Amino acid sequence: MQIIRSMRALGISALLFATLASPLAAQTDWPNRTVRFVVPSNAGGSPDRVTRLLAERLSKRWGQPTIVENKAGATSIIGTDFVAKSPADGYTLLSTFTSFVQVPALFKRVPYDTERDLVAVTQTVAVDVLFLVRADSPYKTLQDFVAAAKTAKPPLSYGSFGNGSSFHIYGEKLAQSMGIDLTHVPYKGELPSTSDLLGGQLSSSFASVGTALPFLKEGRLRPLGVASTKRSPVVPNVPTLAELGVNMPDVVGWFGVLAPAGTPAHVIQKVAADIREILTQPDVVQTLRDQGLEPIASSPEAFQSRLQGDLAQWKKLLPEVGITPAE
Template sequence: MKPRLLHLAWAFAMAVSPAAIAQSWPEKPVRIILPGPPGSSPDRITRLLAEQLNKKWKQPVVVENRPGGTTRIGAEIVARAAPDGYTLLSTFVSHGMVKLLYPETPYDPITDFAPVVQLVDTETTLVVRSDSPYKTLQEMIEGVKKRGRPLGIGNFGTGSSFHFYSLILGQGAGIDVLPVPYKGEALSLSDMIGGHVEASFNSVGTAIPHIREGRVRALAVLAPKRSRVLPDVPTFLELGFPRLRAGGWFGVLAPAGTPKPVIDKIRTDIQSILREPDVTKWLRDQGLEPTFESSEAFGESMKREAVEWEKLIKEFKISVN
């Protein structure tokens, strides 16, 4: 059956009694597509949710990693799926910019998805190896200026939020930076630890185990205030970079047309998990702050961000060609 006819068929079926269907949902396994590799912060939180939802829904909840394409590969699977709630997308802040960078993208990141729930606000940190000569951000900036050679900074893909953070840092510091894209932030971090790139932007959740084990050093945190798990690390805002003040988010989306009662059930069940004290503590230990806004508020936030991403793409003349 063609995708459009499939969507229409589901829309008709759900219209019969959406509340009744939502009450009995799910009646079969649910899969969550994650457009990133194993080992990343989004991967860990998605698998935690899947484990808890398994118990709550009494159905298997399977996480599928589909990295690459700045989230496009995984997102397209969900955009084409039946709008019944059985295929979900666990994604992050870069989701909203793909159509701006890749006009040939066969889906719209806003209109082809239904916002379900924002899971957490995230914190981002700039890290270097523990044997790096740079102990502070200012030392790094001064060192790069003296040597006259660009600073290589790893990120999780061309056009990703971490890519833009590198460019904004370079602009604000007056240094040349070379953003180095990877198929996931865990790969960026491991390559940095291996000596293939000098620094890396990573979510605090991904970097924190390596920081605690002494493999890497955090120079600054991108967040409105200091991280509760890295209290001794200054924010970029404190260090004079006002454009590097907001972190990011992780959230769950469904195919457009998914019935609201199903979306509401998924959101309510996920938020009840996020409120559990042990889950809240685990998230905060990863530098993640649970959020509890409505699906509608999450969707409006995504739309506003897309406008801001478009401005940044034009300002820095980002092109993937």
């Protein structure tokens, strides 16, 4: 009888241990398969390059394949919607950029709820952006460009990575501040617009420093200004558009990682912590800064706060430059 009671007690103890251990095991076995980062723009641009750098190092850290998929289009909506509707298990993450907070102000109908369907993981970097022309262009300065634009027929053009994107806003602010007409040409990413600028299909274009830098070094592009109120440490001799008289918005471009709402908190914290560790590695810091990208590696809470502030700011800013929400 004593033996039976002892066996029952042992069985209950084992069951209790298993019950208590299950949540712990669930928190320590992620990831146990491939993790996918979705980038809502074309391959080759700065968001893609940063994501691939992180994915390579996270794969080694996690001991699991970590892949990058590009799902470009509709000012980042296509890729964002894919992640918003993915299982909230941490295996599909969104590596996005400033368009994420501009979309709700740009479109009346979006297939996901920006504030409810995705949660912040970390802001990875802050981004410097350049206003560019071809190196063989007659425009040596922004003043040259503006003088030509005042009489150009048809109007001079500029490229951006999509309607309502930050590059689009910068172009409209430039036109508005200088009293000129410019034709906006939207693309699915900054690399296609940069390629068309190099090919002579555009008069000018905006691009992040990281995307533009190889062409600056080759002498194929000329920067006329930094789309900011502060100069870039990568090209310190290039004036800001604000210095040159453009009423630039006080916003900073960023890249960051989000996850589907409902993703376990311990997964969110792990991804944020592991990315933070990578972004503080000296060689990574130098690589990013050489591309005009400043490592940030914020906490999920800090990034969530930034997203909320940016959402409100862009809803106010878009109407100021005459961009109204599309259907």
